[in-house]
Every structure is written in C-alpha cells, then in structure tokens.
Amino acid sequence: MAIAISEIRAGDRLARLWRRSSSFVVGSALVALLVLTALLCGFVSPYGPTQVLPNAILQTPSAAHWFGTDGNGMDVFTRVLYGARYAIAIALPSAFVMVAVGVPLGLIAGYYGGVVDEVLTRMLDVLRAFPSIILALAVVSATGQSLINVVVVIGLIDAPIFARVVRSEVISIRRSDFVASAVVTGNPTWRILFVHLLPNTIKGAAALLPLRMAWALRVSATLAFVGVGIQAPEPEWGALIRQGAEYIISGQHWVAMFPGIALVIAVFGFNLMGDGLQELTDPRLDVKK
Template structure:
C-alpha cells in the first residue's frame, strides 16, 4: 500500500479551512471553474457600475470623422458606422445586460415562488389551474414568448424585463412546487400543524425558507439565459431602443453589412455576450454543486 500523506489529504478535504474566509478560500480552490465564473461576473458587475469611469468616450457621441475605424490605441475596439467608440458602447452595454438580467430574474423568480408555493401548498383546484397555465407557457419557447410580448408592449427597458421575466415564472414555479410538495410531507410541517399553526404561517415560516437554496441555484442558472434572451430580442430589433447600447443590437446593426469589412463590430459584442453568459453559467454550476448536491447530473 502506498504511503499516504495524511496532511495533504486532509487539506484536500478542507479540514483546515476555518472561519468564513478560510472556508471561502477552500471552496474557491475546490471549484476552480466556479471561481473563474464568479470573477467574470464580478468584473461584469463592476464594469456596469463604473461604466462612466472606464469608458473613454461617450457611447452615444457620433463622430463622423472616424467612421468604421479599426481597433487602435485611440479606439481600442474600433468605431462603428456612426463613429461611436465600440469599447465605450460595450462597457455601457453591460449596464443594460445586467439590468435586464437581474431585473427579469428577480421578477420572474419572485412571481414563480408565489405561484409555486401556492400551487404546491394549497393543491386542489388552485394547483390544477396553475399547472395547466404553466404547461401552456412552457410549451412555447422562451424567445418566442418574449418576442410576442415585446411586440405587443413595445420596446422599452421595463417592457423587456417584463417580457423576459414572464416566461421564467413556470420554470421557477415548477421547482418550487416540487420542493413544496416534498416539504409538506416532512414531519416538521406536520408538527407545525399539530400545534395549531395556520396554513399561511406554515407556508411562510416552514416551507419557504427551506426552498431558498434551490431557488438561488435556479436563479443563477437562469441569469445567463436572460442575458442571452435580451441580446436575441435586441438583435431582432425588439429589445432596448436606440440609441442605448445593447450588445444584441450592436451585433444586429453590423452583422450583415460589416462582417467582412469591419469584423471588430461583430467580434467584440459577441465576445462580451458569450463571456457574460459563460461566467454566470460556470458560477451557477458551482453554486448548485455547493448548495444542492442532489441536483448534480
């Protein structure tokens, strides 16, 4: 039998990780990809917050003298057909993506929790109605549904957030409902009933707090797809209206015309979208492994 270094084995198992920071450092070491994802997400958030400081030009200023300039020291990512600085537009575009991502995920998750909790906890006809509505919503692709909604509501930031949030509701509601159904059978819920607690209090005090972990996992996983949906909507001209810089719109404006002559107009927004989605997905996966190991698969 090979000799075993007990200390290194223990370090690998995380035995020396003490305190909040120690534990965090251990998790970061254990989930390298998740850490990478977290760093990307942090960069993304910081970029959005400090966009005005990082960007070198105003993203909306048109400069006809420098139209379609290739990347240079002056314009790191080049300029577009109006002479606007691509670097600055991408930096500011992070704001839009983040606002839509967080806004629609939060809205969708909140509504989804309410529906899922009510559906799972009340059961009976409430459940039946919610379930069938969910089925109908889920039979349509996320993008198509969002498309129809923005087309109906008109393009604006709140409308885009709403349009992306609504198709999220069934996904969240499903998970919360399944969780609620399982929790309802737990003896601690039965114990709560036996002391004469009202159904409402049981749902809020005993069931809801125990669905938080899967909810966080799910919401993080959905963040990437909401960013992607926003980009797609904008690409199709139904997202954030001009002149605000949205990564999706930047792509659509340039893709057909300039993909050969000015490829930087396509490459950089494309990388921005992929990186943001990639980062949230990596982080979401790691979070799932840490918080909810049963869902791994």
C-alpha cells in the same frame, strides 16, 4: 498582525471553495467583473455611449479607439462597456420577476395540492408550451420595446420553471412533522408558506437562478438582434451586434465582434456560477469530500 491573519483565513476559505467548486469561483469572478464594469464604465472611457465622432467613422481598433468605431462614429469600446449596465439591468430585474412570480405559485400549488395544484400546474404548462423566443417576440412586439417591457416579459416567461422546482420540493416535505406542528399551533397559511416551507425549498431555485439570468441575457440579445428588443442608439449588446452585422461582409468585423465577445463572457460567467451553485448545494458532494 490581525490583518495578515484575516488574509490567510480568507485565502484558506477561497482555497476550500475552489476545491469544492472551481466553476463557482471562476463564474463569480466573471459576474463580479461584469458588475464592476457596469459601475465604473463612466470613469474608464473618455467618450459617452452615444457620442458621435464625425471624423472617426469605421476606424479600425487603435490606441485612440481600442475596439474601433462604428458606422456612426461612436467608440465601440465605450459602447461595449456601457452595455454591461444593460446586461445587469436585464439580468437582475428579470431574476426578481421570475422569483417573485414563480416561487409563490410553487408554494401554493405544492402546499394545497388537489384542484389548486392542478389548475396552477396546467396554467404554467400552457405558458411553457410556447417556444420562449417566439412568445417573447410576440409579447414585446405588442407591448413595446422598452427595457421594462423586455424585463417583465422575460421574467414572466421563465417564472414557471421556478414554480415547478419549488412545487416539487414542497410536495416532498409538506407532510413533515415541522409543518404539522406549525399547523397545529395555529400558524396562518402565509406564515407556513413563507416562514416554514420557503427556507426549506428555496435551495434548488437559488442554484437555478444564475442559469436563468444567463438565459435572460441571451433572450434580450436575440430580441434586440431581430429588431424587437432594445434598439440603437442604446448600447445594448444585442443591438450592437445587429448594428455591426451589416459591416462584417465589408471587413469591419470589430463592430459586431467585440459586443459579441462581451455577451459570450457574461453568459459564460452566469452559467459557470449556476453550475457551481448546483455543485455546492448537492448533498452528495459533502459525502464525497
């Protein structure tokens, strides 16, 4: 009986969440599917992600190979599934770098203002002045094509966005009574920044995070496609699309098509989740409801 009541309550909560933001529900479901795929891909496919099948080169999709095979005789379905691990391994650490670098800079610039704000803001403006893809291409080419380098570069390039969002929020509340009270009672600066200001300024950055994770996936796939990012035989979706592009003209479209579809679904899921978070954190939404 208790289980049935809890299921009803969970269903009611989901229904209310759907009414408030169906985008968030659908996007979260797609992101959850991506995470499950990354966790369970080793149990789903009988093949390894780099296992070569000499007698199965460029086979069309079939019962034995759902997405066909590529020019090396590797199972495309298996490689697309394992590509989800690279997607998570890029999106989540990149988001951590963005937040870990951008949020403290935004807090410091907004709280101190004056020369500190001016210097930090101008430095961030210089970083954002370069086209993101071109800058990522240049830095990854110089530092190496490892997963760690790709993650760090993407995170650092996008950190200024979070810094600006947090900075604007801090500027709007730094003269508030609760901040003045914290200063008067002798709280150290780090406590004012991270205990008093951060919880009141992080909402906008949190809503922005899934959107920037989608951006990180797109940039990573772009880098791999042009030959700078993670490369074959690693089953990263951008690398798989690059590998399959040469076969499209000869009719073996499935090699590039299926990893491309997986990338679109993942990016779409993160974008929907981000749009939904912005809807849920918009105070005007509560007024309308």
